[in-house]
Amino acid sequence: MKCKICDREAGENDYCEFHAKAHENIVEKYEFWREACEITWKEYLSEIVKNPSTGEWAKEMAEYLAKNGEK
Amino acid sequence: MPFTERDEMGKYTMIITEKPDAALRIASALDAQGKAKEKKANGVPYYVAKRDKEIVVVPAIGHLYTVAEERSGRRHYPVFLFEWLPRYAAEKGANQIRTWIEAISKLSKDADVFIDACDYDIEGSIIGYCILKYACDNKETVSKRMKYSTLTKEELEKSYAEMLPHLDFGLIEAGRARHEVDWLYGINLSRALTLAAKEWSGRYVTLSTGRVQGPTLRFLVAREKAIRYFVPTPYWSIKAEVQIADSVFEAMYEKKTIATKIEANNVIDACKEKDGIIENVDAKKFRQMPPTPFDLGALQSEAYGLFGYTPMRTSAIAQRLYLDALISYPRTSSQKLPPAINYEAILRNLNRAREYSKLTAELLSKKELKPNEGRKIDPAHPAIYPTGNLPERELDISERNIWNLVVRRFMAVFGDLAIRQSIRVCININGHHFYLSGRQTLEKGWIHFYEPYVRSEEVILPPVKKGQKVNIKRVILEDKFTKPPPRYNPGSLLKKMEETEIGTKATRASIIQTLYDRKYVKEERMVVTDLGFEVVEVLKKYCPEVVSVKLTREIEEKMNQIQINSEKREDVLLEAVEILKPVTEELKSKEKIIGEQLSKAIKKAEFEGSIIGTCPVCSTGKLTIIYSRKTGKRFVGCTNYFKKQCTASFPLPQRGAVTPIGKSCRGCGWPTVLVRIKGGRPWTLCLNPKCPLKEERRKNIEMQNMR
Numbered sequence: 147m148k149c150k151i152c153d154r155e156a157g158e159n160d161y162c163e164f165h166a167k168a169h170e171n172i173v174e175k176y177e178f179w180r181e182a183c184e185i186t187w188k189e190y191l192s193e194i195v196k197n198p199s200t201g202e203w204a205k206e207m208a209e210y211l212a213k214n215g216e217k
Numbered sequence: 218m219p220f221t222e223r224d225e226m227g228k229y230t231m232i233i234t235e236k237p238d239a240a241l242r243i244a245s246a247l248d249a250q251g252k253a254k255e256k257k258a259n260g261v262p263y264y265v266a267k268r269d270k271e272i273v274v275v276p277a278i279g280h281l282y283t284v285a286e287e288r289s290g291r292r293h294y295p296v297f298l299f300e301w302l303p304r305y306a307a308e309k310g311a312n313q314i315r316t317w318i319e320a321i322s323k324l325s326k327d328a329d330v331f332i333d334a335c336d337y338d339i340e341g342s343i344i345g346y347c348i349l350k351y352a353c354d355n356k357e358t359v360s361k362r363m364k365y366s367t368l369t370k371e372e373l374e375k376s377y378a379e380m381l382p383h384l385d386f387g388l389i390e391a392g393r394a395r396h397e398v399d400w401l402y403g404i405n406l407s408r409a410l411t412l413a414a415k416e417w418s419g420r421y422v423t424l425s426t427g428r429v430q431g432p433t434l435r436f437l438v439a440r441e442k443a444i445r446y447f448v449p450t451p452y453w454s455i456k457a458e459v460q461i462a463d464s465v466f467e468a469m470y471e472k473k474t475i476a477t478k479i480e481a482n483n484v485i486d487a488c489k490e491k492d493g494i495i496e497n498v499d500a501k502k503f504r505q506m507p508p509t510p511f512d513l514g515a516l517q518s519e520a521y522g523l524f525g526y527t528p529m530r531t532s533a534i535a536q537r538l539y540l541d542a543l544i545s546y547p548r549t550s551s552q553k554l555p556p557a558i559n560y561e562a563i564l565r566n567l568n569r570a571r572e573y574s575k576l577t578a579e580l581l582s583k584k585e586l587k588p589n590e591g592r593k594i595d596p597a598h599p600a601i602y603p604t605g606n607l608p609e610r611e612l613d614i615s616e617r618n619i620w621n622l623v624v625r626r627f628m629a630v631f632g633d634l635a636i637r638q639s640i641r642v643c644i645n646i647n648g649h650h651f652y653l654s655g656r657q658t659l660e661k662g663w664i665h666f667y668e669p670y671v672r673s674e675e676v677i678l679p680p681v682k683k684g685q686k687v688n689i690k691r692v693i694l695e696d697k698f699t700k701p702p703p704r705y706n707p708g709s710l711l712k713k714m715e716e717t718e719i720g721t722k723a724t725r726a727s728i729i730q731t732l733y734d735r736k737y738v739k740e741e742r743m744v745v746t747d748l749g750f751e752v753v754e755v756l757k758k759y760c761p762e763v764v765s766v767k768l769t770r771e772i773e774e775k776m777n778q779i780q781i782n783s784e785k786r787e788d789v790l791l792e793a794v795e796i797l798k799p800v801t802e803e804l805k806s807k808e809k810i811i812g813e814q815l816s817k818a819i820k821k822a823e824f825e826g827s828i829i830g831t832c833p834v835c836s837t838g839k840l841t842i843i844y845s846r847k848t849g850k851r852f853v854g855c856t857n858y859f860k861k862q863c864t865a866s867f868p869l870p871q872r873g874a875v876t877p878i879g880k881s882c883r884g885c886g887w888p889t890v891l892v893r894i895k896g897g898r899p900w901t902l903c904l905n906p907k908c909p910l911k912e913e914r915r916k917n918i919e920m921q922n923m924r
Contacts, residue, residue, distance in 0.1 A: 164442070164445070164446075167442075167446050168445070168446050168448075171446050171447070171448045172448055174448075175448040175449075175450055178450040178451075178476075179450060179451065181476070181477060182450065182451045182452070182476055182477050182478060183451060183477070183478045194448055194449070197449050197698060199447065199449040199698055199699070199700055199701055200447065200448060200449060201444050201445040201446050201447035201448070201701060202445045203445040203446055204445070204446055204447060204448045
C-alpha cells in the first residue's frame with residue numbers, strides 16, 4: 147500500500163517511514179506549543195505550515211492533517 | 218634528443234617525476250649552470266641537466282597506470298579479478314597516455330641509474346613504482362628515491378645528495394591496497410546499482426558508490442532527514458537597550474530562552490519604564506594561543522570560510538603554488554614545522570616582499586622562533602609552509618589569496634599569545650538581571666600577523682562601576698523559533714570526514730565533488746536529491762555494511778597498518794572480497810525491486826534538473842525546457858500548461874547546450890539559463906523578453922554603432 151501523502155510504501159499506520167516519523171514529531175512538539183502559547187491543534191498545524199523552518203516532510207504531514215481533520 | 222644519438226654518449230641517470238612542472242624544477246636545480254635543456258620525445262617533454270653526469274628528468278602526467286578488470290565488458294558483476302594496466306587500455310579518451318609511456322620506455326633504455334622523484338606520499342609512490350615496473354622494465358627494485366617537501370633549489374639539491382637507497386615499499390604496498398580495495402568496492406557496488414536501474418528502465422545512467430562515498434553520502438542523508446522532519450517550537454528572548462554615557466548597548470536577559478509567552482510578558486511588564494542599577498562588573502583576562510600550522514584539511518576549511526573556495530579548488534590552487542615552489546607540499550596531514558625547514562631563512566626571504574617586510578622583521582627580532590604546533594603528524598611531510606620564494610609570475614586572485622593565507626598563518630604560529638579581556642556587566646532592572654558583554658583585545662600577539670583573517674568582534678564598553686544607575690531606553694520582546702540543524706557545506710563535510718577518519722587527505726575533496734557530479738546533492742549548502750536518498754536507502758536496506766562508517770574506518774586503519782608492515786596487502790584484499798561477496802549476491806537477488814526504486818528516483822532527479830525556476834507568469838508552475846512535437850524545436854514552457862492553467866512560453870536558441878543554473882537575473886529577478894555554443898564563451902540568458910539589462914545592452918550597442 148502507498149503512503150497517504152507520497153507514493154512510497156506505507157507501513158502499519160498508512161504512512162511511509164519518513165512521513166510517519168514527521169507525524170511522530172508533530173504530535174510530540176504540540177505539547178511544547180500548547181504550553182508555550184495555549185494554542186489549539188488546528189491553530190498549531192496552521193502555524194507550522196506557515197513557519198519557514200518546518201521541514202518539508204513535516205509540512206506535508208501538517209497540511210494533510212489540517213485538510214483531513216486528523217490527529 | 219633523438220634516441221639513436223645515445224650510443225656514442227654513454228648512459229645517463231633517469232629521474233621520474235609526477236608532473237612536467239616538477240621535472241623542470243628538479244632539472245634546473247640539479248644542472249650545474251642552473252639551466253636545464255627542454256627536449257621532446259614523441260612530443261613528450263623531458264629535461265636534461267648536466268652535472269658530473271648527465272641527468273634526464275622525465276615527467277609523468279599523474280597516474281599512467283590503473284587497476285582494471287581482467288576481462289572486458291561493463292555489464293556484469295561481481296568482479297574480483299583485476300590487474301594493473303596502462304590507463305589508455307582501461308579508460309576511454311586516455312590515448313595521450315600511450316605516447317607518454319612509450320617515450321618514458323624508450324628513454325629508460327639508455328639509463329643506468331633510476332631515481333623516483335615523485336611526490337613522497339601514497340599516490341606519488343604508486344605513480345613512480347608503476348612507471349619503474351611497467352614502463353622501465355622492472356627497475357623498481359634498483360631505483361633510488363628522492364624525498365623532498367618543497368621544490369626549492371636548496372631542498373632539491375639536498376634531496377639528490379642524500380637520496381634514499383630504495384623505494385618506500387611500505388608506502389607502495391599501502392597505495393596498491395588502497396587502489397585495489399577501492400576499485401573492488403567501486404566497481405561491484407556501482408555496477409550493481411547501475412545495472413539494476415538499467416534492467417528495470419532499459420536506460421543506462423551511471424550510478425556510483427564506493428567505500429568512502431557511501432558513508433559520506435549517508436552523513437548527508439542523516440542530516441537531510443533531520444531537517445525534513447523538523448518541527449520548530451516557539452520561545453522568547455528579551456533584551457534591554459541600555460544608555461551608558463552617549464552610547465546605547467544591548468543587554469541580554471539572564472535566561473537566554475523563555476519557554477512560555479506568559480513568563481516573557483511578565484518580565485516585560487516588570488521592567489517597563491524602570492531604571493537599571495549596575496549590580497556587578499566582572500572582567501576576565503584570557504590568553505589566546507596562536508593557531509597551529511596548516512595541514513591540508515585545515516587549509517581547505519579556512520579557505521572555504523574566508524573565500525568560499527571548495528576543498529577541491531583550494532587543493533588545486535595549493536598544488537599550483539607548490540609546483541611554483543612558493544609553498545611546501547600541500548597534501549599533508551601534519552601540523553608540525555620541524556626546525557630543519559629553517560624558519561629564519563624563510564622569514565628572511567619573505568622579508569623581501571614589501572607587504573611582509575615589517576611583520577617578518579618583528580619575528581626575526583625575537584630571541585627564539587618557536588612554532589605553536591598541533592598534534593597531527595605525517596611521516597612524509599611537515600605542515601604547509603611558505604618556502605620564502607617570491608612569485609616569479611603574476612598570481613591570479615585566488616592564488617594570491619591562498620599564498621597570502623599560508624604566509625600569514627606561518628608567521629602567526631610564531632607569534633606571542635594574544636591577551637584578550639571579556640567584561641560582563643550585570644544590570645538589575647526591577648529584580649530582573651540583564652547582562653551586557655564586552656570583548657577587547659589587550660595585546661594582539663599573533664593576531665597582528667593573521668589580522669585580515671581573524672574573525673573576532675571587538676565590543677568596547679565605557680567605564681562603569683557597581684551601584685551606577687543607568688537609563689533603560691526600552692525592553693524588547695523577541696518571538697523566536699528553534700532552528701533545524703544546519704546543512705553541510707563542502708567545508709564542513711570535509712571536516713566531518715576528517716573527524717570520522719574516512720578517506721584520505723588526497724581523496725576527500727574529489728569524493729565530495731563526485732557527489733555533485735552524480736547529482737546526489739545540489740547547491741552549496743548541500744541538499745540531498747531524491748536520487749541521493751534512494752542510493753543510501755537501497756544500500757542501507759540491502760547491504761548496510763557498505764555504508765557503515767565503522768567498517769570504512771576499520772579498513773582505513775588496516776591500510777595504514779600495511780604502511781608500517783603490520784598488515785599484509787593480500788590479507789586486506791581477501792577481507793574486502795569476503796565482505797563484498799554476500800553483498801553482491803544480495804543486491805543481485807533484489808535487482809528488480811532495487812531497479813524500480815532507483816529508476817523512479819532517476820526520473821524525478823532528471824525532471825528536477827530540467828526545472829529552470831518558478832513561472833513568473835502564474836507563480837505556481839515551474840518553467841522547463843520543452844521540445845515541440847511538431848517542429849522538434851525547443852522552448853521554455855510552464856508545467857501548468859498541461860493542466861490548462863498557464864500558457865507562458867519563451868524562446869530559446871536552437872543551437873548549443875542550454876542548462877538551468879538555478880539563478881535569478883540580477884536585472885529583473887526572472888529565471889535564467891546558461892547557453893554554451895561550441896567555440897564560443899558560455900553566456901547567461903534571461904527569459905524575460907523585457908529585461909531592463911537587455912534594453913541597456915541594446916542601447917549601449919546602438920550608441921557604439923553611432924560612434
